[in-house]
Amino acid sequence: MLRVEDLSVAYGSVKALEGFSLEVAERGVLHGVIGANGAGKSTLMDAITGRRKPTRGRVFVDGRDITRLSVVQRRRLGMSRSFQRTSIFPGIRVGEQLELVASQLGETDLNGIVDTLELGPVYHELADSIAYGDQRRVDIALALVGQPALMLLDEPAAGLSTSETVALFEHLAKVVRERNVTALVVEHDVEAVFRFCDTITALDLGRLLASGSPAAVRSDPRVIAAYLGSAG
Numbered sequence: 661m662l663r664v665e666d667l668s669v670a671y672g673s674v675k676a677l678e679g680f681s682l683e684v685a686e687r688g689v690l691h692g693v694i695g696a697n698g699a700g701k702s703t704l705m706d707a708i709t710g711r712r713k714p715t716r717g718r719v720f721v722d723g724r725d726i727t728r729l730s731v732v733q734r735r736r737l738g739m740s741r742s743f744q745r746t747s748i749f750p751g752i753r754v755g756e757q758l759e760l761v762a763s764q765l766g767e768t769d770l771n772g773i774v775d776t777l778e779l780g781p782v783y784h785e786l787a788d789s790i791a792y793g794d795q796r797r798v799d800i801a802l803a804l805v806g807q808p809a810l811m812l813l814d815e816p817a818a819g820l821s822t823s824e825t826v827a828l829f830e831h832l833a834k835v836v837r838e839r840n841v842t843a844l845v846v847e848h849d850v851e852a853v854f855r856f857c858d859t860i861t862a863l864d865l866g867r868l869l870a871s872g873s874p875a876a877v878r879s880d881p882r883v884i885a886a887y888l889g890s891a892g
C-alpha cells in the first residue's frame with residue numbers, strides 16, 4: 661500500500677536521505693522506523709506526507725504516484741500524521757478538539773476512535789490538564805479522524821517513560837488492528853519497536869540499513885554494527 665522508491669532529500673549540502681526505498685505491503689500493519697539521531701527519520705515522514713519535496717525518487721500509495729501531490733491532496737487520499745511535538749490546543753476540552761476536527765473531516769465514528777484509544781475518562785477534561793501519556797493518545801486520536809488508510813507518527817512516545825511507551829505501543833497495535841490502518845511509527849525505544857511492530861525499517865545516515873520482520877532486522881549484521889552495537 662505504500663512504496664517509497666529511490667528517495668533522496670537534501671538540505672543544502674546535507675544529504676538527509678540518499679537513494680532510500682521502503683515498502684509496506686498491506687493495510688493494518690504497524691511498521692517501525694528506527695535509526696540514530698539525524699538518520700533521516702523525520703525527513704522520511706516529511707517526504708511521504710508531502711511537507712518536504714524530494715530531489716529524487718517517488719512515493720506511491722496503493723500503486724498511485726503521489727510524489728507531486730500537496731499535503732492537503734495526500735490527506736484527502738487517506739494519509740494523516742502526528743508530529744514529534746504534541747498538536748493539542750491548550751484551554752479546550754479533549755472532546756471539543758476531537759469533535760471540531762471530526763466535523764471538519766466528516767468523521768462519523770468519533771466514538772469508535774475514543775473507545776479504541778480509551779479516551780472516555782478524559783473526554784471532558786481540558787486537553788492541557790491531562791497526563792502527558794493521555795495527551796499523546798489524543799494526538800493519535802486526532803490523526804485517526806477521517807478514516808486514514810495510512811498514518812505517519814513521528815515519535816508518538818517522545819517524553820514518555822519506558823512503561824508509558826509500552827502502554828502507548830499496546831494502543832498503537834490495537835489501533836492498526838481495530839481500525840485497519842497502517843501506521844509508520846518513528847521510535848527511539850528499540851525494545852518497544854521490536855516487541856510491538858509487525859515490520860521494521862532501520863536507517864543510518866539517510867540510507868536503508870535493513871527492512872523486514874523484527875527478527876530479521878534485529879539479527880541483521882549491518883543493524884547490529886551501525887546501530888544496536890554490542891547491546892544488540
Ligand SMILES: Nc1ncnc2c1ncn2[C@@H]1O[C@H](COP(=O)(O)OP(=O)(O)OP(=O)(O)O)[C@@H](O)[C@H]1O
Nearest residue numbers: 671674675676695696697698699700701702703704
Ligand atoms: N530543516 C533542515 N535544515 C538543514 N538540515 C536539516 C533540516 N532538517 C534536518 N536536517 C538534517 O538532516 C539530517 C536528517 O535529519 P532528520 O530530522 O530527518 O533526522 P531524524 O532521524 O528525524 O533525527 P532525530 O532522531 O534527532 O529526530 C540531519 O543531519 C539533520 O541535521
Ligand SMILES: [Mg+2]
Nearest residue numbers: 701702703744
Ligand atoms: Mg526526527
